[in-house]
Structures are given as structure tokens and as C-alpha cells.
Amino acid sequence: MIDKINIATQQVFSKPGIQPKSASSVQKEFSHLLKDAINNVNESQKTSDIMTEKLIKGENVDLHQVMIASEKASVSLQTTLQIRNKVIEAYQEIMRMQV
Numbered sequence: 001m002i003d004k005i006n007i008a009t010q011q012v013f014s015k016p017g018i019q020p021k022s023a024s025s026v027q028k029e030f031s032h033l034l035k036d037a038i039n040n041v042n043e044s045q046k047t048s049d050i051m052t053e054k055l056i057k058g059e060n061v062d063l064h065q066v067m068i069a070s071e072k073a074s075v076s077l078q079t080t081l082q083i084r085n086k087v088i089e090a091y092q093e094i095m096r097m098q099v
Contacts, residue, residue: 041076048073 021029048069054061 038080041073041080044069044073044076 048066051061051066051069055063055066
């Protein structure tokens, strides 16, 4: 019975022709993914700030575009904060588990 389960899980989780990744390579990929996501949030914040400054200075900027950029930046920041909160909550839950 146990051998059948092991064989089945190996078939499900290992696809032919695809080599399993090492922990360090997965860690690096995850790190790059997080850095890219945070950089995207930062760029949307910078874009919003630049457009707001242009509007304040009286330059030729559409008010609708400024508000859209501001809301995009706000939503992306709030999403990032919520994801961070969920990750911290999951980490704390794992640390509370008894082994």
C-alpha cells in the first residue's frame, strides 16, 4: 500500500524531462520574484508622485490620469501589505506548531 502511494506521488510531482530544482535555486527565484514585485510597487509610487507634482506645478497633466496613477499605487501598496501580513501570520502559525 505504501509503495503504491510513493509511486503515485513520484509520478504526479516529477514530470518526465524536467529536472527537480535545488533548494538554493528555488530560493533565488523566489527572492527575485519578491524583489521584482516590490520594485513594481515602488515604481507605481514614484509615478504617482511625479504626476501629482506635475499637477501641483500646473503642468499639462490630465487630472484623471493623476487620480488613476494614485489609486493604482495605493491598491498595489495595500495588496503588498496584506500579503506581508498573511506571510507573517503563516510564519507565526508554523512556529506555534509542536513537533
